[in-house]
Amino acid sequence: MARASPLLLYVITRALLAVPMLVILLTAVFVILRLIPGDPIQALFGGRGNPSVVAAARAQLGLDRPLIVQYFDYLGRVFTGNFGQSLTLYPGQSVMHWILLVFPATLELALYSMIVAAVVGILTGVVAGRYRGTPVDVTLRMYGIVIWVIPIFWLALMLQLTFAIGLRWLPPNGRLSPLTPIPTPRTGLYTIDSLLMGRYDIFIDAVRHLILPSLTLGLVLSGFFTRIVRVNMMQTLQSDFVEAARARGIRERSVIYRHAFKNALIPVVTVIGLQFAALLGGAILTETTFSLNGVGQLLVRAIIAGDYTMVQGIIVFYAILVIFVSLAVDIANAFIDPRIKY
Secondary structure, eight states: OOOOOOHHHHHHHHHHHHHHHHHHHHHHHHHHHSSSOOOOHHHHHHTTOOHHHHHHHHHTTTTTTHHHHHHHHHOOOOOOOOTOBBBSSSSBBBBBHHHHHHHHHHHHHHHHHHHHHHHHHHHHHHHHHHHTTSSHHHHHHHHHHHHHSOOOOHHHHHHHHIIIIIIIOOOSSSSSOTTTTOOOOOSSHHHHHHHHHHHHHHHHHHHHHHHHHHHHHHHHHHHHHHHHHHHHHHHTTTTTHHHHHTTTTHHHHHHHIIIHHHTTTHHHHHHHHHEEEEEEEOOOOOOHHHHHOOOHHHHHHHHHHHOOOHHHHHHHHHHHHHHHHHHHHHHHHHHTTTOOOO
């Protein structure tokens, strides 16, 4: 019987390790939400419900059972894709339905923000690493530090005031203009769906609405990319294979962009995975500021409404996303980085 390859075993091991990690996260969410003061059933009836009706609703939702029974019922439902029903925000409606309905807006924002972060961060990091110790390096290092610590909501407001209200170059909020028709939903991403329809006018309008929120989130994340790429670029330029390339008489430009640049980018894949959680967290503030109807805005509305089932479902959904993105990054690294030991 042929033995499985080391790479395949590594992938299987990483996938199996994701299961206990998911259980731990689900347990943490379950415990924390039940430690928060307040009664979701009382919130459902506005604190004025008839005691017998309140008791019946509590029994119907299973909240009168022992916590350990609720916990295992909760785990079973999550692993079958059932996140329960909304209590106060959309009473009786599926939590998963609403998450999947608004998730494309969050995904679209995340994709374009990551493109902005990667392009700006890689460019500034490579230049800073190439010109180490020069005023250019100092300036770009300061950029990486300052942009990383700037509050997202403040940057969002500044961009809105400058480009939407002051110069009126871009729309201040929303995903489309009021008179622009919503494209036929195939992916839920307006930029993709409009292209599939051949409606370039809708595509342009969707892109214009994405510029400010994507810049807000992408620029903040680019600071982290700048620092990581700069450090790796400097280490790569001092490595033996780069020195050997220089000794062979290869032009400095070729050494930097054909040898050092490619190797310095390998850790960026890992950084993308690590920053995915930060991206989702930043999306909450960004969606709220720019009135994007995504998962982040849904979470804010659920918290205000006291809909703990919706809050729990969104947090679990985010946790699962982060775990699977981390798993995908680990597997991608195993394919592209030969230094990883299986």
